[in-house]
Amino acid sequence: MEEKTVRDSSPFEFHLVHLDLKGAAPKVSYLAEIFRLFHVLGANGILLEYEDMFPYSEELKPLQANDAYSPSEIKEILNLAKLHGLEVIPLVQTFGHMEFVLKHKEFCHLREVAMFPNTVNPHREESLRLVSKMIEQVIALHGDLQWFHIGCDEVYYLGEGEESKQWLQQEENTIEKLCLAHMKAVANYVVSAHPTVKPVVWDDMLRGISEETLTASGIAQLAELMIWDYTPDFAVSSKATLIQKYQRCSFPKLWFASAFKGATGVNQSLTLIGHHLRNHQQWMKVAESSPPGIIRGIALTGWQRYDHFSVLCELLPVGIPSLAVCLQTLKNGGYSEKVKEDVEKFLGISSLEIDTFMSDISGTFPGSEILSLVTQIAFYLKPSVDELLENNRYVTGWFSPYHRKRMKIHPIMIHHFQPDALRLLTKWTAVNEDLQTAMEKVFYMSATEEWMEENVQPSLQRLQGTVDDLDRAIQALS
Structure with missing residues (x-):
């Protein structure tokens, strides 16, 4: 296995490229070409969000899309990642963004709100059994994992189901405690069944929770947080404050999540590089102001849909120049004319535009056509x-x-x-x-x-x- 640590001038140990497979999932033959490029550009990991592309079996078989990868294709993807020095972290949603599960008649009775397939009902033991089986089937095909991302972002309508409403009437019960209890149950399952695997969760549902409640929950002993923000102009100081809060709540390691595409419009077809470059420059400032040793890495997200039911946004090949600029900026500790020239050379593009869409573009990278x-x-x-x-x-x-x-x-x-x-x-x-x-x-x-x-x-x-x-x-x- 090749060395995974990004050295050079990056403040991060890991640069993960997020592959969002809930829309326009690439064929394995394309991943074989593009993984090599990811490595060359400075990536050393993949955050693999399977959604309905995983070959779920037995009672979970309905979750599979018609085009889902086969078990042998998953093995091939993992081998390709290993070949190119890319650490694989699977991502399986286990709380919010559960449309790909809860839209099916077999599982719709596990919705938090009967009408909406977004969020799983955290009161049902069957809900935990369901997500545990999903996790188990994914881990079984992956073998040697260090981290497993259990999602848990944007848990919409939590607390609005009938069982939640009754539960919340009892004194001292809050939506925050309900959220933490489910997250903790899922993380606890991963850690108990697979002691060498560390769960990772998105941080947005925890941002507004008091330090006292967060600390008392014990979630920090079970999971690492991934703090996400895809905007180009967020306040560095607000992130520094958030990191200090999470530290005081005993989270030993944190991850960041930026975006290289898929975060500027639900039906966006072209990627504006400058928007995403500025997002990464802000995250680098946050990393530089963070206590040493607490930041583990950054995931460069590339959303393919805003949710399971929305239209496709920028296709992966369309976002490659943006990904290249962002990875090279991280790797070199900042953006410069040299970074621009290197990206042009790596991608075979004659002249890269950062702050405008290029009206005429050709390149030699996989998918450039x-x-x-x-x-x-x-x-x-x-x-x-x-x-x-x-x-x-x-x-x-x-x-x-x-x-x-x-x-x-x-x-x-x-x-x-x-x-x-x-x-x-x-x-x-x-x-x-x-x-x-x-x-x-x-x-x-x-x-x-x-x-x-x-x-x-x-x-x-x-x-x-x-x-x-x-x-x-x-x-x-x-």
Whole structure:
């Protein structure tokens, strides 16, 4: 196994790249290419958020997506990670963000609020049995683990279920205690069943809890916290205060979580590098102001959906330049012209733009063709179709929806916009086919279809519909 510690000028021992598999999960063949690049750029770990891509079995089989990895593919992913010196930390949600479990009829009775599949009911023993089985199946395929991330962020609607309402009526019972009790039960399960594995939890549900309650819960003896903030301008002093609080509550080690993509808009298709670079620069300042030895590492999150039911945001290949800039900035202890030049060299990009979206981008890194084509689509497809159908006076004046419905057109007007419409349709159909081919090398068909339906088809269908209506109107003339 290669040395995992990031030396150079980084304040962190671990740089984890987060792979969010709840949308557009990459094929193993693509991970084989990209893990090598992660290592070269300065990563030494993967935070692997499986969601429904894990091959759950027996009574958990319904949790599997149709495209879920097989057990042998999981083994291959773990071997590839090891080959490239990447420590793997699995992430399995066990409290909030449980939609991928609680949407199924087999498990919907375990919802905190009957209507909503977000949060598991912490009062039921069956809830703990369910998440314990999930953890057990994941650990069984992983073998030698040091950490296991049990999620527990954004536990929405906690305390709003019928059982919680009754429980909260008893004196001294609070939502904070309810939250801590479930977290502790899950962490306790991991530690008891696997003494060499340390649970990690997101910190957001604990930020507002008093030091007294947090200390009394004993959670600090069981789990390490991962403090997350994806904004580019958060106050360093507020994080320093939070770290001091967690220290006083006896948490021996803390992790940070930044974002390299997937945190700037629920349906964002391109990644603004500058936003994420500034986020990492803030985290470096926090690390520098922290007591020595308390910060274990940083996870660079790359969200693929905001939750199980939302649309896809930036695809992984689209976020690679941002990931490269952020990893190299961490590794070199700051951003510089040299970092920019090194990233351009590693990715085969001629000129990287930090503070604007690049309208024309090509590279040689795995998946760069997807970035190039997605950029074309984001910059030119919708605007060019809108320009033709909404701003071309011949279309708006002589081939309006009224005309199209009745198949009426002045013959001379055909020559004013039919060539433009056909040229556009030919061009965008070709780009569509090229992107589909490029995406099918990296992603499963379901992800390709979803991204195309969301981002390409609306404009292409508008264009095709106009051309078809024009053909019918021309035929009606003859």
